[in-house]
Amino acid sequence: TTGCEATSTGITTTVNALPTAVLGSSDANDTICAGDSVTFTATGGDEYEFYVDGTSVQAQSTTATYTTTTLADGQEVTVRVVNTTTGCEATSTGITTTVNALPTASVSGTATICSEDTAVDFTFSGTPDAQVTYNIDGGADTTITLDGSGNATLTASNTATSTLNLVSVQNTTTNCDQSLTGSATVAVNATETPTFSFTTTYCQDAVPTTLPTTSINGIDGTWSPATIDTSAAGDTNYTFTPSDVSQCWEPVTVTVIVNKLTVSLFTQNESCFGTNDGRVNISMDNGTAPYTVSIDSNEAVSFTDNDFIIDGLSTGNHSLYIMDSNGCEITESFEIQTEGVNLNAEIEPIYGCDLNSPINAIEVILEDSSIASDVLYALDSTNPNDHIFNSSFTNMEPGSHFISILHSNGCMETIPFEIENRNPLELNLSNININEITATVVGGTAPYTYFFDNNPGTSDNTFTINRNGSFIVRVIDNNGCETTESITLNLFDISIPNFFTPNNDGQNDFWGPRNSEFFPEIETYIFDRYGRKIKILGPFDKGWDGKYESKQLPSGDYWYIIELNDGSGRKYVGHFTLYR
Incomplete structure (x- = not known):
């Protein structure tokens, strides 16, 4: 507006030079193996901050070095250099490091082999072309190189259980290596043969045992043929094959023998x-x-x-x-079959009497009567000179005997028999029971027949008398022998009172037959004048007291019937008087 002007006081600026950021690596080739330690060193300032791929990994400090073991392949390390006096800073050129992976290796092998196997394969796998160091059971180290596919096979002869231990692996291209701890163990098992215990010898068409599918030592398997066949005689092999082929079990063959008798x-x-x-x-x-x-x-x-x-x-x-x-x-x-004649015979002893003395004889009854004219007989002898034509031997001593029958063809048969001891017939008579004769026989041959006086014969050896006097008894035995004896007896009878006085004076208070106790079967029936049965007395009753149904009967005549029932047939009928 005025057109006036003026010039200010001047400002002088101090421009400090930037620090020169220099970064170096402890690996001259900037190439390491994974896990290797590498140190980066910075210069150009008095404080430093390190970065990996732009990320701060070590805060600003006066430490001018950064050491790491964790770099990955292709990562870039830079450093920011600070001049704390001027406050100026600069970032270094980055260092990119090649990080080679560590080689790897593992081993595997057949876990179990059998003692008869001659070799076992160990299979290595890992980084292609790597060199693997190993030992067996801690022995000397040995190397094997993996092929371009990273595989290798080691065939070893084993007679006992052993372990292949990995020691280390090296990549011959990158020279990276590492120690290994893997291993593969091969167990060498003894070969086991199935054992069995069953019948191996049979008779033709016998029922065979079922072939066991498990051996005594616990091995399962199958048989060929599957079952034992006993239909034909001969020897047959049966083979048992274990089911699990991975086990050290051998097939076994059993021979079964089938016999025909x-x-x-x-x-x-x-x-x-x-x-x-x-x-x-x-x-x-x-x-x-x-x-x-x-x-x-x-x-x-x-x-x-x-x-x-x-x-x-x-x-x-x-x-x-x-x-x-x-x-x-x-x-x-x-x-x-027989080539001789039938000389069997039945010997029948015959017993008889001669003047009341026992005699005996035998009858020989041939089973085959047609040979009668061709045989001779001997008693108690097998001497041919003792044989006679007649077989009627008599009066032999009691005891054991035999008849020898000799045929004209020279055959001889002996037949035993017994002669009983027959004693003379004896008869004894006795009076054991009242009014009774008992006949006892000694000797002779039962059964016996008894004749008492002129009565018919009986097998009963007792006789009840009905009179006084002598009695003649005769006995005949089964052979017709007989003997006679006599005995004199007096008839013992009852006494029958003709009155009684039931007045309780102790004299004739009861009526009944006397001596009834000697006739155990006696029965006495008492009747009134109307024929009414008012009392029955037995052999041991005291007698009748003159009462009927507990009431006294009047004086008068009463009737009785008495039956002795002693075998004599005697029966008494009469009357008596009751006085009051």
Whole structure:
């Protein structure tokens, strides 16, 4: 507006030079292996702050170095340099570091092999072309180089359990390496054979055992053939194959033997009828001694040879059972015939009397009467010179005897018999019970028949008398022997009162037959004049007291019937008087 002007006082500015930021690495090639330590050193200031890929990793301080082991491949390290006097700062050029990965390696192998295996493979895998250092069971270190695919195989011979230990691995291109701790252990197991315990020998068509699918030592598997066949004789191999092929188990073969027992029989007939001297010759085929042999289910006998004889056989059909030591059985039948005549006979003793003395004889009854003209007889002798044509032997001593029958063909049969001791007939008479004769017989032969006086014969040896006097008793035994005896007895009878006075004076207060206690079966019936039965008395009753239904009856006559029931048939009927 005025057009006036003026010039100000001047300002002088001080411009400080920037610090020169210089960064260096402890690795001249800026190439390391993963995990390696690297140190970065800075100059140009008095305080420094380090960065990795632009991120502060070490705060501003006077420390001019930065050491790390965690750099990743391609990361850039820079440093900010500060001049604390001027406050000026500058950032260095970055250093990019190549970080090579550490090589890797691992090993694997067959965990378990069997003792008969000759080699085992260990498989290495890891960084291609790397060199792996290892040892076996802590022995000398050995190296193996992985191929371009990072694999390698080591074949080793092992006879015992062993461990392959990894020591280290190196990348021959980057020279990076690291220690290793991996390992692979191979267990060498002993080969185990399945064991079994079952029947391996059978008889043809026997029921076989079921083949076990698990061995005694716990190995599962299958059999070929699957079942035992006993339909045909012979030897058959059965193979057991374990199911788990990864185990050290071997197949096993068991031979099963099937036997068929056969026998040849040759018989020899009985020489004379009933001599029981038949025999059978036995020849065993395909059997194993000793043999257990039974004829007709009798007690078994053992034979140790394949050929043997059984003798003492009777005529007829026989069943032969044979079992050998393997348990094989066979049953055969055969017949023994007779080549002689039937000399069997029945000996029947005959007993009789001669002048009341016992005599005896025998009757020989041949089973085959057609041979009667061809045989001779002897008593208690087998000497041919003692035999006679007549078989009527008599008056033999009591005891055991035998008749020998000799045929014209030379066969002889002996038949035992017994002669009883027969004593002479004796008769004893006694009076044991009242009015009764008891006859007791000694000797003779029962049954006996008794004749008392002129009464008919009876088997009862007692007789009740009905009179006084002598009595003649005769007895005849089963052989017709007889004897006679006599006895004199007096008849013992009852006494019958003709009155009584039931007035309780102690004299004739009761009425009844006297001596009734000697007649145990006596029965007394009392009637009034109207025929009414008013009392029955037994042998031990005290008598009638003159009452009927507890009421006194009047004086007068009363009637009785008395039955002795003693076998004599005696019966008494009459009347008596009651006085009051």
